[in-house]
Amino acid sequence: MAASGLRGVSRVLEKLENSIKNGDYYEAHQMYRTLYFRYLGQKKYNELKDMLYQGSISFLEVDQKTSGADLALLLIEVLNKSEDKNCDLWSPKLSTIFSKIGVNNHTERDTFLLHAVKWSSQGSGHGYPLFHQYIARSYWNEQNYIQARHHYIHSQDGKGCAKLLIEFQMTKGYKYEADLFIAQAVLQYLCLRNNITANQTFNTYTENHPKIKKTGPPFLLPLLNFIWFLLQAVESKKLQTFAVLCEQYQNSIRRDPCYVQYLDKIGQIFFGVKPQEEKKFGGLFGNLIESFLGGLDDESDDDSLPGTQASTSNKLIENTDLD
DSSP: OHHHHHHHHHHHHHHHHHHHHTTOHHHHHHHHHHHHHHHHHTTOHHHHHHHHHHHHHHHHHTTOHHHHHHHHHHHHHHHHHTTOOOHHHHHHHHHHHHHHHOTTOHHHHHHHHHHHHHHHHTTSSSOOHHHHHHHHHHHHHTTOHHHHHHHHHTSSOHHHHHHHHHHHHHHHSOGGGHHHHHHHHHHHHHHTTOHHHHHHHHHHHHHHOTTTOOSSSOOSSHHHHHHHHHHHHHHHTOHHHHHHHHHHTHHHHTTSHHHHHHHHHHHHHHHOOOOOOTTOTTHHHHHHHHHHHHTTTTOOOOOOOTTOOHHHHHHHHHTOOOO
16 A cells, blocks of 8 residues: 555656646646645645655746745645654755745745744744754855855854855955954854854854964954953853953954943853843943952952953054944
8 A cells, every 4th residue: 555655646746747847837836736735634744745845846946936935835834734843854955945946036035934944943943053054055155145144143053154254254344354253253152052153163263264364362353362262261151251351352342332232141141140230330341340249259260361451452443443
């Protein structure tokens, strides 16, 4: 019976593919939808998933984007209904569909991506890291650096993210922004509690960026020294180290207004800093000092921080015009 069923499915798929090859797109699309409802009612989920995936690819390859995207959305529905959580298997397949829908079909593509990320999230809210990695590569191939960067931040591919950031900075950024590109990415990874990928991204970026080419401090740019020390502090979870860093590198931190918000979140996650009150005097730095003084009885730290020189930061900031 099983063998007979498989032969039947194969014949149906062959007929559908021939219809597409012959240009009978409407007929083929309607046949796919009819089989979708039939197989769904019979709970033939595996056959249905294979059929919808192959059908979507077949339509997309002959530039029938609407039909291909429609079957792709039905595929996501079946993945949900069948409670298929094999993101490792489906991430490359779904990203292939995404790429083939193409950049000129914004509505269909964005809708598909929204549903695919939601399926892959498994309730986590951000989506499966491997799926984000594949989508990031797709955007990178299209030179859509902003979207590629967004999806890399939700992945665990620090090396890929770093190489993208280098290309992004070298082709689209100003020459004085080499440190800004990596700093923001590392801070965002840390806000997502992904310190492992944050470290990998920073190390790959600083080692391979042609304007940096270093694996550790002292870096010429103070902001890079700050990020390197911050990553060490996250590993040690020593509030005193974090507080001193933020105080010593205030000028570098103030180059981007978002940094203070990121550091406030990082302080809460890794160092037990209380959330800022909106109108509290002193902002982040005042909050850090209060948290540090309150924890002196519980924490002892004799380590020193080499190379933290605010004067170097001041000189760089004076020559940097950031809007």
